[in-house]
Amino acid sequence: MLVTPVETKVEISDFVIDNSRGLKEIRKQVQQVFEELKEGETKA
DSSP states (O other): OOOOOHHHHHHHHOOOOTTTTTTHHHHHHHHHHHHHHHHHHHHH
């Protein structure tokens, strides 16, 4: 089985959410991603 390194996944990802900092920080990051996605939707 071939496993892709995390560094490679981060490089090719549009968004990365760090889940090592607790639920409050995760929610903040998810909200930021959501806002970016909404902005992109209105620009299309």
